[in-house]
Every structure is written in structure tokens, then in C-alpha cells.
Amino acid sequence: xxxxxxxVTRCPASLDRPGPxxxxxxxxxxxxxxxxGAIPCARLHAVAVLHEWGLRDLADDAALxxxxxxxxxxxxxxxxxxxxPITLRLLASEKSLIIEAWDHSPxxxxxxxxxxxxECGRGLTVVAALSDxxxxxxxxxxxxxxxxxxxxxxRRPPV
Ligand SMILES: Nc1ncnc2c1ncn2[C@@H]1O[C@H](COP(=O)(O)OP(=O)(O)O)[C@@H](O)[C@H]1O
Ligand SMILES: [Mg+2]
Numbered sequence: 001x002x003x004x005x006x007x008v009t010r011c012p013a014s015l016d017r018p019g020p021x022x023x024x025x026x027x028x029x030x031x032x033x034x035x036x037g038a039i040p041c042a043r044l045h046a047v048a049v050l051h052e053w054g055l056r057d058l059a060d061d062a063a064l065x066x067x068x069x070x071x072x073x074x075x076x077x078x079x080x081x082x083x084x085p086i087t088l089r090l091l092a093s094e095k096s097l098i099i100e101a102w103d104h105s106p107x108x109x110x111x112x113x114x115x116x117x118x119e120c121g122r123g124l125t126v127v128a129a130l131s132d133x134x135x136x137x138x139x140x141x142x143x144x145x146x147x148x149x150x151x152x153x154x155r156r157p158p159v
Contacts, residue, residue: 022094028088068127
């Protein structure tokens with residue numbers, strides 16, 4: 001468990017908007033060792049959960065976002081001496097899906113523009129392109145999370 005007893009319903013502070021806090025009626029949280037095998041597991045888990053939640057039309061974009069965020073989290077955690085676990089959390093409200101990747105790295109995100117011919121440095125560009133908003137925050141020392149939000153209404157006709 002991360003972040004105390006209220007983590008299930010709290011969204012990232014950097015995502016908070018004025019007005020009432022969103023109510024997350026669906027949540028999922030899974031921890032992984034920071035190993036390469038964690039990434040396909042996290043992706044498959046996210047797709048299965050979104051199907052269960054009736055959000056299958058978000059599954060393709062979410063799977064890519066999960067891959068990029070969890071790859072970065074695993075990279076950041078794998079170089080730490082005790083290789084602390086990384087966490088995938090999914091939150092769904094009536095309005096949006098939030099994907100969070102947690103790690104314990106003291107390294108902050110330093111965003112740089114990838115060169116046109118660079119082979120790396122594109123993961124967060126993909127996250128930005130596929131999500132409606134994204135961001136990161138430090139939630140403890142040294143815990144941090146990187147999040148991406150996908151609006152439901154823009155993609156799904158009301159039922
Ligand atoms: N969870 C993270 N912790 C620390 N640094 C990160 C994290 N995620 C991303 N970064 C930093 O942002 C950079 C850009 O990430 P990304 O766009 O995914 O490209 P790449 O992973 O190919 O370098 C990374 O190289 C890293 O320096
Ligand atoms: Mg990356």
C-alpha cells in the first residue's frame with residue numbers, strides 16, 4: 001500500500017481542479033518489481049481492468065501510456081540500491097481515467113526536447129499526445145508519481 005489510507009480516492013494534487021473533488025468509483029493498484037517483465041504485465045493488467053470497467057475503447061491508448069510510464073518508473077527504480085517496487089494505479093471517475101506510475105527514485109523529471117533523429121526521449125511525448133493532460137509530482141521523500149488523464153466523454157458517447 002502506498003501513501004496512507006486515502007490513496008484510493010485521492011487523485012494527484014497536481015491534477016486537482018477548482019470545485020468538488022472527482023469521485024473515483026473504480027480503482028486498481030498493483031505493485032511490480034522494477035524488472036523488464038513488469039512492463040508487459042502492467043500493460044496486460046491495465047487492458048484487462050479497462051475491459052472489466054467497460055472502458056475498452058480507452059484500452060489501446062491506455063496500454064501505450066502504461067508502457068511508457070512504467071518503463072520510465074522501472075528505469076528510475078532499477079538503478080537504486082534496493083530496487084524498490086514500482087506501482088501502477090488506475091482511477092476512473094464519471095469523467096476520466098487516470099493512469100499513475102509510482103516510483104521511489106529521488107531523481108526529478110527533467111524534460112528535454114528529443115532531437116529529430118534521437119532514438120530515445122520520446123516516451124513522454126507519446127504520453128502527452130495520447131492523453132488529455134499529464135504531469136508528475138513528488139508525494140513523499142523520495143516517492144513520486146507520473147500521471148496521465150484520459151477524458152471519457154470526448155471518446156465515448158453517453159449511454
Ligand atoms: N519516473 C521517472 N523518474 C525519473 N526521471 C524520469 C522518469 N520518467 C522520465 N524521466 C526522465 O525523462 C526523460 C524522458 O523520458 P522519455 O520521454 O520516456 O524518454 P526516454 O525514456 O526514452 O529517455 C528520461 O530520460 C528521464 O530522464
Ligand atoms: Mg521512456
